[in-house]
Amino acid sequence: MNSFSERQLVFFSDSFGACHLLQPVVERSRDAFFTTGDDPITQRYWAQEHGLPASTPLEKILLSQIEHHSTEIFYNLDPVRYGNDFVSKLPGTVKRSIAWRAAPSGNVDFGAYDLLVCNFPTIIADYRSRGWRAEYFAPSHDPAMDNYSSNRIRPVDVLFVGGYSRHHKRRSEILNTVSELRRDFQVVYHLDRSRLTRIAESPLGWLMPLNEHRRPRDIRAASRPPVFGRDLYQAISQAKIVLNGAVDMAGSDRGNMRCWEALGCGALMVSDAGNYPDGMINGTSIVTYDSPRSAATTIRSLLAEQAKLSDIALAGNSMIRSRYSKKAQWEKFTQLCN
Structure with missing residues (x-):
């Protein structure tokens, strides 16, 4: 596994979290870009392949990936790791920021996201009570x-x-x-x-x-x-x-x-x-x-x-x-x- 794409294939082949992956990602559509932003080895392969210094922080690599892809919809499965501060740094191409969060989050503020989604009505109601837009969205069959x-x-x-x-x-x-x-x-x-x-x-x-x-x-x-x-x-x-x-x-x-x-x-x-x-x-x-x-x-x-x-x-x-x-x-x- 000596490249970003090879590590991606290994991840997909294991089906970890596959019920959350959207159809364009599963079908490897050019319109979709997927990465595991918290995996330093995978991310540093991408950085190396795109001329970024080896010392580039993981957050900067992810932002560079989003900019390079000209992403319009940013869909995040880990809004606790990538919260409001990260959303404020998204490139101008991003028109919508959407986050999946299906667990109580205490006092964590997700208000910078345009939409929060999950499949638990009680949690959705809690998000809405805080003034955030939230909608029902379910996992899918792998x-x-x-x-x-x-x-x-x-x-x-x-x-x-x-x-x-x-x-x-x-x-x-x-x-x-x-x-x-x-x-x-x-x-x-x-x-x-x-x-x-x-x-x-x-x-x-x-x-x-x-x-x-x-x-x-x-x-x-x-x-x-x-x-x-x-x-x-x-x-x-x-x-x-x-x-x-x-x-x-x-x-x-x-x-x-x-x-x-x-x-x-x-x-x-x-x-x-x-x-x-x-x-x-x-x-x-x-x-x-x-x-x-x-x-x-x-x-x-x-x-x-x-x-x-x-x-x-x-x-x-x-x-x-x-x-x-x-x-x-x-x-x-x-x-x-x-």
């Missing part, structure tokens, strides 16, 4: 998932992929309760442990008073290393059911990335009850639960009715591929730009 959704041999009965820390109390309760099913079924958790959890579970950590940071025994027994990108797609393609548990950041709103990944890769998503994006309907394209105990009971019932499980999984995959296609996402984006 076509690369189609190679994984077609798999019918799925030896893993229940899969969970996500972060683990003591702050995710409800999620921990759900994982612990569902992990009891491993006595009868194949349950696999790919957990990205917090720093304190890793320390608490290290040989030295077991000698320290860090019990509250350790995972319960059944969760540890089901755990595997974290997975991302295509490794995540592969893991889902081996699972009948993907267990999902939202982190409480938008009240009863639901729609985290695992929804698109689970349905897109052909698994049945079992998730906590709440207000889901259009098309994600309990009993039709997904299945929801009300409590940790009901999650385990629901999963056990579904595994006893393989035909029903497969039908809902197929309906979910069909829905996500059509309703949330790259084409549909791009059409919505262009409407928002206008």
